Amino acid sequence: MSGHILSSLGGENVGGRAWIDVESDPVSLLRLNTTLESDFRVLEADGHSQRVFQEIVRKLGARGVNIQEVYGLEDQEFDMLTGSPLGMIFLFNYRSVDGQEGEEVELCPGHVWFANQTTNNACATVALLNILLNVPGVDFRANGSADLRAFKDSTAGLTAAERGQRLAESNNIRQIHNSFARNLEALNASLAVQNDFDEWVKAKGQYRKSQSSKRKRTSGSKTKKAKEDGEPAFHYIAYVPIRGEVWRLDGLLRQPLCLGRFDGDWTTLARANILQRIDEESDLGYSLLALCTTEEQNVLLRCLKSAVSLEAVKEKAFPTPALAQYWKSSELKPMQDPELYYTFGITRDQLSKNASLGDEALARLNHEDPAVVLRQLVGEQQELKTTYLEYTVRDDPQDDGVEEEAKDDETAATYEIMKVLIDVGVIQPRSRS
Numbered sequence: 001m002s003g004h005i006l007s008s009l010g011g012e013n014v015g016g017r018a019w020i021d022v023e024s025d026p027v028s029l030l031r032l033n034t035t036l037e038s039d040f041r042v043l044e045a046d047g048h049s050q051r052v053f054q055e056i057v058r059k060l061g062a063r064g065v066n067i068q069e070v071y072g073l074e075d076q077e078f079d080m081l082t083g084s085p086l087g088m089i090f091l092f093n094y095r096s097v098d099g100q101e102g103e104e105v106e107l108c109p110g111h112v113w114f115a116n117q118t119t120n121n122a123c124a125t126v127a128l129l130n131i132l133l134n135v136p137g138v139d140f141r142a143n144g145s146a147d148l149r150a151f152k153d154s155t156a157g158l159t160a161a162e163r164g165q166r167l168a169e170s171n172n173i174r175q176i177h178n179s180f181a182r183n184l185e186a187l188n189a190s191l192a193v194q195n196d197f198d199e200w201v202k203a204k205g206q207y208r209k210s211q212s213s214k215r216k217r218t219s220g221s222k223t224k225k226a227k228e229d230g231e232p233a234f235h236y237i238a239y240v241p242i243r244g245e246v247w248r249l250d251g252l253l254r255q256p257l258c259l260g261r262f263d264g265d266w267t268t269l270a271r272a273n274i275l276q277r278i279d280e281e282s283d284l285g286y287s288l289l290a291l292c293t294t295e296e297q298n299v300l301l302r303c304l305k306s307a308v309s310l311e312a313v314k315e316k317a318f319p320t321p322a323l324a325q326y327w328k329s330s331e332l333k334p335m336q337d338p339e340l341y342y343t344f345g346i347t348r349d350q351l352s353k354n355a356s357l358g359d360e361a362l363a364r365l366n367h368e369d370p371a372v373v374l375r376q377l378v379g380e381q382q383e384l385k386t387t388y389l390e391y392t393v394r395d396d397p398q399d400d401g402v403e404e405e406a407k408d409d410e411t412a413a414t415y416e417i418m419k420v421l422i423d424v425g426v427i428q429p430r431s432r433s
Helices: 049-060 075-079 123-132 148-154 160-169 171-178 183-193 195-203 267-279 295-316 321-328 337-344 348-353 355-364 370-394 411-423
Strands: 012-014 017-019 029-033 042-046 065-069 085-093 234-242 245-249 257-261 285-293
Touching (some): 049 123, 049 285, 085 123, 123 160, 123 234, 123 245, 123 285, 245 267, 295 337, 295 348, 348 355, 355 370
Antiparallel strands (some): 012 017, 085 234, 245 257
């Protein structure tokens, strides 16, 4: 297979600007190795796909997320990951059958943030956001390019299609995405999708109208098509654990798919689903990336669990003399909302949406005095605060991209240049099929 991972579909015009394919270099391909006898087939990699996604994550302002390549689907491959896996991005050859949905499709529940891919070429970024915006406690910080916290809050009540449209219309997110596209792809995108450009060519008498076949759509979902030279079209989808369930989030489908509940390692369900897809077309390449927590993010997630647990115990604890004495004492008390926010960035909304994190602490109330539970949880919270602040002090402010000058999206300028080149006869216009 050639080095191109995504087919050259051109770009999709959104408000006069185009989304561009994020090409294969340095995104890696994984190939099946069928010589080993195993339930899970080994995948071999050539390249460093995590570099592209790691940089996109950084520019989006998501802190504490580390992108790692996965070279196989067996347990030992996942045991080698550094940090807990928050989600996975799977790259595979897209076929029309992949756009099929069952007749009875469950609607996306309110606790799952899912966006459709409403514009071509954005599947990599859509898959990434479908993971990041479902991870509790991810530290989103405005970095001069995009603030995902504000984006998530502003799209909370929207449908998947509406979220996808908002994403497509986001100048900041599109510019970050396009900054990793090849210049030649930018050229191709500008030529392929600008409606006003087509009208301009028609006016010059240079436009040849070709018969075009409408892209088939299955169950109302969008599909990809292969390149004209027969190369396959590749597509990114996301796997993410949400409230004890594993979800498969494919932006080209109307609704997300719940793969079932898990107890322990959530990746087991995801890996089984991925293997099923690989077995259907074992002669092609695949890529698998894991979004894992950094040490700092692990601490932050523990801080969120600690805050939720303390909140739950305070609300549900049965009054006892020891508990009453604790509240009257000068001992350290649980951190309040303002301190939680300014120290960890934890909001009241995050506490409410992640209430299930407090179940373990509530279970302790069945056999322990609430005052004992509170004292222990408060002590753990103070230790976590100290540890987290140490990470914050060690952070290099240059690493978060705050002062980095954003790259300009030069699609519009390229579009104007192409007009001139066609006008003087240097190149010929290409009709859209």
